[in-house]
Amino acid sequence: MRRARWIAGIGLLPGALLAGATATTLAWRGRLPDRLPNQGGVGDRPVETTIPVDTLAALLIGVALAAWIAGLVAFLAAGWLPRTPRHWLRAGIQVAVAAVAGAVLTILLMVLNAALDAATAADVRISWAYFAATMATPAGVAVVSGLVALLLAGRAPAQRPDPRQPTGVAATVATDRPAPAGDGERLLWWESRSLRPVVWAAAALAITGPLLAALLVPFVGVSGWAGLAPTVTAPILLPFTRYRLAIDAREVRLAFGLYRWRLPLTAIASAEEARLDASTWLVRGMLRGATDPTLPLLPGRVLALRLTDGTRRLVTCRDVATAVEAVNTLRARVAAG
Template identity: 80%
Template sequence: MRTVRWIAGIGLLPGALLGGATALTLAWRERLPDRLPNQGGVGDRPVMTTIPVDTLTAILIGVALAAWITGLVVFLAAGRLPRIPRHWLRAGVQVAVATVASAAVTILLMVLGAALDATTAADVNISWGYFAATMAVPAVVAAGSGLVAILLAGRAPERPSDPTATTVSAAAPQRAQPTSAVDDERLLWWESRSLRPVVWAMVALALSGLLLAAVLVPLVGVPGWAGLAPTVTAPVLLPFTRYRLAIDARGVRLTFGLVRWRLPLTAIAAAEETSLDAATWLTRGMLRGATDRTLPLLPGPVLALRLTDGTCRLVTCRDVGTAVNAVNALRARATAR
């Protein structure tokens, strides 16, 4: 299963992007002028310099192809590394290739789309709105492709037991300070975890945008600045690079970036451990959307909270067994009262 995901991420995804863009470019060739605006031609600005359509196509397709080939070489060379570093290097390469390839071919198709059925470069009329879209749309496409690449990479192999390497912080049952005239004992358990796929996606977006702009601006002029789109959108992911799960007498609370939700103990019928495979997780995400609260942040072992209304909430959790015991212990204590 992992091999199939790697093949899809580093092979089929960029191959589909390049193949689709090349096929569409060839289909449009008879409807395009020989040259396109290189400087000017936006809004009321006159066209100052032009660039051949074939040259622009070769540059942008070449950038995507070079990123793909380089990524394949690094991907294969990473096979000599230990399991966990190998996974994260390959995941980062996969995300970088997907974002660079998708941004490059999107820029190409949008620039060519504006020139369809024009006779000469002077006849190509690009509005400021379309120019702004040329900056924004490649960023959206790059972010979407990077997310798909992360999902295809899946979870890293389990790290060997090492107390000094774990990032999970858990507190054993503690006695809190009294909150009323009667001592109140509270069980507290929490987990804070960095979502490394999101971190890798953010870094890959930032670097790929700088690389695209550095290559494209000297070659194609103003349209090349659209290559910065992935860099501009990368900081959007920063608040979502970590999540925190807390379980105490008030209920179960999850904080993920700007998203916060809480389930009171009275709404939970039972807690149990389950597992969600990557294929099901990816399918559910596509069908229901990332805002679906029943969808955990990552596939693999998850905390399943059976609610009193008959529904189920799945929660990303590394130490699932401890979380299950904590929730059930708190529920039993609350019921005993």
């Protein structure tokens, strides 16, 4: 059932949009002039430059097709990820492809509809109201297409425990003096988490570029392709869509995109649970920057590490209680060993 949903979302939905728009364009071709306004032709503005109908159709259909192919490649490449992040990344790709295809193809059909039965490009008159609708309607279609794709993605699957990798504290000692780890014993706690706000930000940038270009190119010419700039920058966010936190008998490690830091257990005096409200998190982020090592990735319940030099470091963590127990237990074992 899940595979059928993915096939429908990443395959059938954008394919149906492309097929429908292409069929409509071919059916209308006999009622269209050879060229359409490229600059001007809106309201009282005279037509300054024109563009061949076939060129415009090829460009916009090509944008939708390219988004579909790129989405399929990224969808398949996401197969190496764990189950939950794989699901959400694929859902984001599916939503982005459906939204881009729906928006771009709607623009094409609305531009062609305005030129039906016109003899020449000069006879194509677009009112400002229709021009505004040409910008607003594709956005609505993008939202609807994206929601359909999201519904087809369904919920994230339940996590399957991996017997080969521990996911919590390997050993917990309740005595006042913790015993040192035995020979060959490995103490490890780790957490891997997908940052959905970053995923959706990357998807939004990827959608915005083709949408802007599709809106601008027919009306301002070649310079309208500059609207693809957000899409070009979207891949920069992909390495930052998840983070990993690991705690072992030597150190606490955090990996976030290209950013890495390690904190030896000998430098930690204690660990405790803390809470960072959203307003404080935003203010600290604006004043100190997102690269501040004391700033957690997300507000809410955080792991607070009090260091031996008197400073404190806050770490984003889903299971704060277990992480606190892990750090304190392992730190005590290091001190006792």
